[in-house]
Amino acid sequence: MPVTGAVMSQLLPAALVLFSGGQDSTTCLAWALSRYERVETVGFDYGQRHRIELECRETVRSGLAALNTDWGARLGADHMLDATVLKSLGETAMTHEVSIEMTEAGLPSTFVPGRNLLFLTLAGALASRRGIAVLVGGMCETDYSGYPDCRADTMAAQAETLRLGLDVPMQIETPLMYIDKAETWALADTLGGQGLVDLIAEDTHTCYLGERGARHEWGYGCGTCPACELRAKGWESWKNAS
Template identity: 65%
Template sequence: MGPMTDAALVLFSGGQDSSVCLAWALDRYDRVETVGFDYGQRHAVELQARQAVRSRLAAGFPRWAGRLGEDHFIEMRGFGAIGGTAMTQERAFEITEKGLPSTYVPGRNLAFLTYAAALADRRGIPVLVGGMCETDYSGYPDCRRDAIDAMERALNLGMAQDFRIETPLMRLTKAQTWGLASRLGGEPLVDLIVRESHTCYRGERGELHAWGHGCGDCPACELRARGWEEWVAGGRPELAA
């Protein structure tokens, strides 16, 4: 397969952040493919949310439908088992003795980027897009832009490539992420993300809150709900381009 110079591969979990990143990429690139990972996460329902988000994006946004390419799925349960965290096991959500959240899976984003880069190499795609964020995040060291920059250099050296890793949410708060969704796709995209994306670490899809489905008290739900409330309280502004 020859190189697709105006193409991107989105690391797409089916959560709020990666759904906004997918819309962001579709707004910028002629061809956008997605890749998801099964690492044994407790909230495996997000893997179903991925397809719902993709389907509604294609159906509801004609200008993006023709740009949405193939979806890829990578099984990484062996990697997830190494971490032994609250993200993959029935454990309390807490801060560990290392000062990191118990949901932190060591090196998860680094592993995701390695697999994604290998796939992008074979697909001829020069841009990787991820939802990592260090402004309003859960304390994961591999979400920091310094870590992403180091990973970008390592991948390009190790694969003799010229990949670019885009992180459109890196400097945004969760409230600003809602604003970005609004700018990209208006109320239809905001509604899609509320109803179809999944963030809750417990994997609960029962109650639909104003900000989406979830248990309401795990760290992911609290962060998502707080961002929604701040965005609404601020008048639901769109994020300037």
């Protein structure tokens, strides 16, 4: 289970955060900056429809560094990797103009088969070259769409695969795995206060359709896609409980 709240008394050496520019990965980045001496980030261009999230990444990184001088000192290099092979494997609502709906396989059309597996493989290879033994990702099986590559069992298996295949120690941390979206907002507030909450609302991107025209209390988005609905519901539940 993730440890939420106060900074660890002794910082751990280093971590590589899978950082998309969205709410979850930004919260995970703040979590890592509170725990590790050196934190690097990696993003993936996989031909996503909402690729505007990639344009948000540097703004968010800079914002996090400005929020906390210690975080700024610990924030290391950013890496961007080409994962567009995923788009070439077949259509999904995340990579093509396809309706967001449940498929015959019982999974939403937003599921990109192999996405997290590929991301973690690439991140693991990068981490091994950077002398980093910890990957941090925003995978969650509490508030999610049933994606099999977001489950804790998948993360445990992937970590073991990386350890065996790379012949180096490799750990995958998932701070959000067992909390819902309201608790994710609460975690951001615990980690960075109102400044971090405001940064997430204003500068991160979650909307599957890449919409940034309408500004809601919880941030920008179409307001109707599953990602927007989940983010909005979590915001409302968190604010009502505050």
